[in-house]
């Protein structure tokens with residue numbers, strides 16, 4: 001099975017390594033020093049189950065890789081317009097495109113399985129897919145939703161480190177059907193050591209993961225410390241739980257009933273890992289503020305859900321991003 005990972009940084013690198021181990025004909029789109037290192041020395045993935053080096057075909061130019069059976073998109077959300085502009089050469093008539101990323105995805109309100117509430121059905125999210133470029137370039141018919149649990153970082157060009165063994169990808173079609181194409185990608189990931197259930201309710205999986213990003217992201221950005229160090233301050237751990245509860249309330253208002261256990265899980269999180277949004281701040285890279293924080297808050301407003309903790313923390317996180325030149329100033 002030919003699978004291309006578009007944006008093979010921390011997560012994409014980890015997945016590409018797993019796919020290679022699982023016997024897929026894997027290629028990747030990357031750039032800069034990371035690409036040069038992969039081309040020269042291969043892709044190294046350091047994980048709980050060992051260090052694995054693979055040699056996938058790698059290019060900055062999708063045209064050099066050609067049509068695929070599946071593409072897995074693992075860029076940060078601000079890079080999605082570039083994916084829209086560049087993905088065409090990877091697409092054949094039946095190519096599936098799985099978006100395995102954090103945050104509210106561009107397709108959330110589209111298609112059969114989407115929320116039907118007033119003002120929500122068919123809602124486009126221009127903060128995530130400006131001018132619908134991705135929807136046009138990929139289309140809902142190709143799209144598979146994805147969520148990933150893997151605390152990962154590019155620790156040197158060509159080298160991805162993943163912190164713990166509690167890893168998994170969850171795939172799901174936006175319309176809730178369990179398709180052969182999703183199962184085929186999942187089988188390749190599983191063969192490479194990445195558990196990969198295919199769910200009929202990918203929107204619930206999106207929110208269950210997002211609770212973690214909401215509860216730890218803004219606080220770690222403000223503290224500029226990893227999860228464990230940030231949450232060592234008891235008030236901040238208590239706040240993380242309140243924020244997760246607010247996220248759960250937004251999800252509920254959209255028809256996604258998450259168990260309290262999801263709040264418990266994220267409120268207990270004790271990983272050393274610096275959330276990827278903090279990695280971006282520290283490295284001066286565009287931050288995923290829209291898909292992780294802003295859109296959830298817009299949905300809170302649209303559904304009349306109070307989110308006082310999140311309002312304050314996201315406002316402060318945005319100011320931090322602005323001070324670093326990584327988020328637009330208020331006009």
Ligand SMILES: NC(=O)C1=CN([C@@H]2O[C@H](COP(=O)(O)OP(=O)(O)OC[C@H]3O[C@@H](n4cnc5c(N)ncnc54)[C@H](OP(=O)(O)O)[C@@H]3O)[C@@H](O)[C@H]2O)C=CC1
Pocket residue numbers: 006007008009010011012029030031032034060074075076077079082083086100101102103148149150151152153154275276285288
């Ligand atoms: N890191 C983590 O622990 C986790 C991250 N996630 C989510 O996974 C997604 C990916 O995050 P992560 O892997 O950390 O991000 P990274 O920044 O590490 O990886 C994205 C990669 O895509 C590359 N890229 C972006 N645009 C292009 C382009 N046009 N052409 C070629 N390469 C491109 C980037 O290159 P460059 O660096 O040059 O911009 C980078 O190497 C995000 O949604 C994130 O929130 C989810 C769970 C955990």
Ligand SMILES: CC(C)(CO)C(=O)C(=O)O
Pocket residue numbers: 102150151152212213216273274275276277
């Ligand atoms: C912190 C973590 C692992 C989970 O919330 C994450 O998703 C990220 O680094 O972006």
